[in-house]
Amino acid sequence: MDLEYGPQYDDFRAEVINFIKENENIKLSGPPRSESRVEWQQKLIDNGYFARSIPKEYGGYGGDMDIIKLRIIAEEFAKSPIPKPAGGQGIQMLVPTLLSLGTEEQKQEYIRPTLRGEILWCQGYSEPNSGSDLASLQTKAELDGDEWVINGQKIWTSTAHLSQMCFILVRTEPDAPKHQGISYLLMPMDAEGIDRRPIKQMTGDSDFNELFLTDVRIPAGNIVGARGEGWKVANATLGHERGSLADPNVTQNRLNSLIDLMKNETIDGQRVIDKPIFRDRLLSIQGRLMAQHSNALRILSSQINKEQDATLAKFIVKLQGTELRHELEGLAIDAMGELGTLYEDSPHLRDNGVWQMTYMYYLGLIIGGGTNQIQKNIISERALGMPKEPKIQGA
Amino acid sequence: MYFGLSEEQKSLEENINRFLADNAPLDTIKAVAEGDTDKAREVHRGIIDLGLSGLVVPEEYGGLELNMLFATVVSAALGSGTAPVPYVGSYVMAPLAINLAGEENQKNQWLPKIAGGECVIGVGLSEYVGAREDAGIEFVNGKLSGRCLFIVDGKDADAYLLANKSGELYIVDSSNSGIEVIELTTVDKTRTSIELILKDVDAELLPGSTDKSVIEKVLDAGRLMLAADTVGAAQVMLNKSVAYSLERKQFGRLIGSFQAVKHMCAEMAADLEPCHSMIWHAAHCLDNVPEESRLMACQTKAHISEVGKQVSKTATEVHGGMGFTDELGLHYWFKRIGLNRQLLGSPELIREEAGRIQGFDQ
Numbered sequence: 174m175d176l177e178y179g180p181q182y183d184d185f186r187a188e189v190i191n192f193i194k195e196n197e198n199i200k201l202s203g204p205p206r207s208e209s210r211v212e213w214q215q216k217l218i219d220n221g222y223f224a225r226s227i228p229k230e231y232g233g234y235g236g237d238m239d240i241i242k243l244r245i246i247a248e249e250f251a252k253s254p255i256p257k258p259a260g261g262q263g264i265q266m267l268v269p270t271l272l273s274l275g276t277e278e279q280k281q282e283y284i285r286p287t288l289r290g291e292i293l294w295c296q297g298y299s300e301p302n303s304g305s306d307l308a309s310l311q312t313k314a315e316l317d318g319d320e321w322v323i324n325g326q327k328i329w330t331s332t333a334h335l336s337q338m339c340f341i342l343v344r345t346e347p348d349a350p351k352h353q354g355i356s357y358l359l360m361p362m363d364a365e366g367i368d369r370r371p372i373k374q375m376t377g378d379s380d381f382n383e384l385f386l387t388d389v390r391i392p393a394g395n396i397v398g399a400r401g402e403g404w405k406v407a408n409a410t411l412g413h414e415r416g417s418l419a420d421p422n423v424t425q426n427r428l429n430s431l432i433d434l435m436k437n438e439t440i441d442g443q444r445v446i447d448k449p450i451f452r453d454r455l456l457s458i459q460g461r462l463m464a465q466h467s468n469a470l471r472i473l474s475s476q477i478n479k480e481q482d483a484t485l486a487k488f489i490v491k492l493q494g495t496e497l498r499h500e501l502e503g504l505a506i507d508a509m510g511e512l513g514t515l516y517e518d519s520p521h522l523r524d525n526g527v528w529q530m531t532y533m534y535y536l537g538l539i540i541g542g543g544t545n546q547i548q549k550n551i552i553s554e555r556a557l558g559m560p561k562e563p564k565i566q567g568a
Numbered sequence: 569m570y571f572g573l574s575e576e577q578k579s580l581e582e583n584i585n586r587f588l589a590d591n592a593p594l595d596t597i598k599a600v601a602e603g604d605t606d607k608a609r610e611v612h613r614g615i616i617d618l619g620l621s622g623l624v625v626p627e628e629y630g631g632l633e634l635n636m637l638f639a640t641v642v643s644a645a646l647g648s649g650t651a652p653v654p655y656v657g658s659y660v661m662a663p664l665a666i667n668l669a670g671e672e673n674q675k676n677q678w679l680p681k682i683a684g685g686e687c688v689i690g691v692g693l694s695e696y697v698g699a700r701e702d703a704g705i706e707f708v709n710g711k712l713s714g715r716c717l718f719i720v721d722g723k724d725a726d727a728y729l730l731a732n733k734s735g736e737l738y739i740v741d742s743s744n745s746g747i748e749v750i751e752l753t754t755v756d757k758t759r760t761s762i763e764l765i766l767k768d769v770d771a772e773l774l775p776g777s778t779d780k781s782v783i784e785k786v787l788d789a790g791r792l793m794l795a796a797d798t799v800g801a802a803q804v805m806l807n808k809s810v811a812y813s814l815e816r817k818q819f820g821r822l823i824g825s826f827q828a829v830k831h832m833c834a835e836m837a838a839d840l841e842p843c844h845s846m847i848w849h850a851a852h853c854l855d856n857v858p859e860e861s862r863l864m865a866c867q868t869k870a871h872i873s874e875v876g877k878q879v880s881k882t883a884t885e886v887h888g889g890m891g892f893t894d895e896l897g898l899h900y901w902f903k904r905i906g907l908n909r910q911l912l913g914s915p916e917l918i919r920e921e922a923g924r925i926q927g928f929d930q
Contacts, residue, residue: 174637174852175570241569432928446928449920456919460871463864467845474571481572486845489838546827552837553830557810560825 189249214290223258232285240476263287263294297327297341314343323389333382346401357403359395419494421465445508485556492548502532588649600652601757612653622683629679637851643793647800650900652758656793657691657720665786669776690722696731697913712771716764723760735783740771756907788865794908795869796847798876801901805883806836839875866922870915876905
């Protein structure tokens with residue numbers, strides 16, 4: 174057991190701290206893709222604080238894949254108000270996919286501008302009738318000369334209104350078994366025939382969209398992997414999404430805010446944190462979070478020490494993390510009582526309504542990214558070796 | 569950076585598992601639970617031969633001088649086998665307390681004997697943690713009087729290590745006059761528990777224990793060991809559940825192919841898997857990070873008690889009617905987890921303490 178990163182990383186940490194100190198006061202303005210944002214993103218790449226292990230020829234920093242250095246960067250950036258590197262589904266999901274499965278042309282064309290924040294991507298996976306059973310998707314694409322022609326409907330497409338490109342799953346081999354009939358295409362969002370309708374969600378925001386696709390034509394070369402291999406291509410990236418939804422370090426920040434809130438709010442003049450039942454709930458949540466934090470250390474260690482196995486530890490992160498976060502935000506609402514129901518711009522509103530907002534948002538994340546019931550199927554089948562539910566004839 | 573067990577720790581774990589599989593199978597556990605003290609002594613002798621009695625005793629007193637992480641590994645292994653042996657009190661808390669707070673002659677008197685497997689020391693801290701029935705002891709002119717409940721590893725012990733309400737620790741030779749031993753019967757028959765009634769019994773203060781940090785360290789260690797015991801036991805209950813679900817058929821299918829059963833197992837796994845990391849992490853803090861060790865030990869005991877309760881319930885349900893029978897014996901693990909939960913403080917009591925440690929009262 175050794176939780177130290179080692180003295181050989183002291184210089185690197187000092188470098189990161191120094192960079193942060195010099196750039197701490199940078200304020201980014203303007204919408205995504207604006208010049209100052211792209212410039213900042215490029216500066217982070219040039220210094221190796223973003224896209225660190227992505228090859229230089231594709232617009233990355235071209236550094237070594239040193240997990241501890243990545244960790245140090247994340248730790249130091251988290252402590253500071255410095256603008257963080259841009260994220261999004263293009264960077265988290267598409268870039269790793271192209272790096273492992275894209276053609277040389279696709280890597281050259283898309284990775285650099287995606288890293289720089291010049292191209293934003295959305296994900297065209299779910300359909301109204303294909304949610305948990307994603308592989309049953311029906312949006313189809315047919316080859317007509319040197320173009321794919323896409324028809325169908327997608328739903329839960331985040332940031333579609335901001336995106337220039339969409340990585341989309343479509344059925345190209347209608348006669349093949351369902352998992353083998355899917356292809357992974359790259360669709361420009363300015364193509365003709367794309368109709369986008371925002372979905373207003375329970376929080377009041379519209380983070381998602383429906384996409385109606387009618388005879389959308391895109392070049393035949395905009396396919397990643399071979400025809401019919403889209404399911405495999407997509408699964409290579411879903412793993413990248415799941416772990417990122419429930420980082421215990423972020424939850425720790427929320428717990429600290431919750432403790433402050435419970436010290437400040439009073440009932441009949443008594444601090445909420447001094448009421449034993451509220452305090453016990455707070456401490457229960459803290460205990461669960463500490464367990465998840467230890468679990469995260471084990472996962473980190475397994476990335477550094479390849480011989481260590483943390484399969485089950487990784488599978489449970491999304492399930493455990495989203496449930497805990499939802500409960501944490503809910504405790505804050507209970508601690509405020511009637512005040513906890515205030516929303517939007519109401520008088521007496523606390524913290525801009527962020528507790529209610531996040532409480533609901535995390536209910537969305539319990540459902541999104543593979544519902545937590547699907548997560549339990551994955552845990553029981555892939556980690557515990559239990560059988561799949563048999564198919565029902567005729568269903 | 570390496571977070572996990574070393575090869576040495578893993579091999580210690582394997583040795584204990586193998587020893588228990590060979591020497592304390594379910595039939596032995598049942599016999600011990602029904603009062604076969606010879607069998608219990610044999611298993612006890614076996615773990616002494618494995619070196620467990622001297623695990624945390626310093627080398628100069630004949631022990632192995634291993635750290636809390638090693639002790640945690642051992643405790644989890646004993647929990648997984650519902651081993652009918654003294655450990656948490658006699659071989660972890662007692663030597664730790666004597667080494668931390670004893671005078672040289674006290675250390676010389678007890679530590680080599682503990683390490684050599686020649687004496688068992690029962691540990692009674694319940695009146696410091698939270699006195700029930702107004703129990704408690706008083707020390708006047710070198711003599712102890714009063715009552716202690718739930719002495720861990722106290723049955724047939726050669727000595728007792730007892731705390732008063734302010735956390736001072738006293739050591740009492742069990743052959744001294746004025747001691748009445750009352751055997752308590754808990755649900756967990758794999759371990760023993762006693763009550764002591766003392767009337768003017770010769771006793772010695774461990775002088776260092778007037779500093780409260782001593783009993784806090786002893787409690788932290790004891791709580792961590794109980795948590796580890798629960799993790800070991802709960803993991804076995806989960807493993808048995810999955811295995812049973814892949815044997816048992818109903819409606820023409822393995823019950824492990826029903827989502828209702830799969831989800832119960834997945835929930836147990838999701839709750840339990842982080843607990844392995846948590847006990848390692850807490851042990852690391854006790855060994856190396858004193859400023860975090862108190863909170864970590866409290867929260868580890870409290871959280872794992874909750875997980876253990878849930879897993880032991882769910883695992884019993886997965887086994888259906890068989891889970892409820894004596895024949896299958898799953899209840900030994902259920903009851904072991906149940907006793908661990910209450911010893912040295914129930915989760916609610918420990919969370920109160922965790923709140924105070926963090927300064928929530930300020």
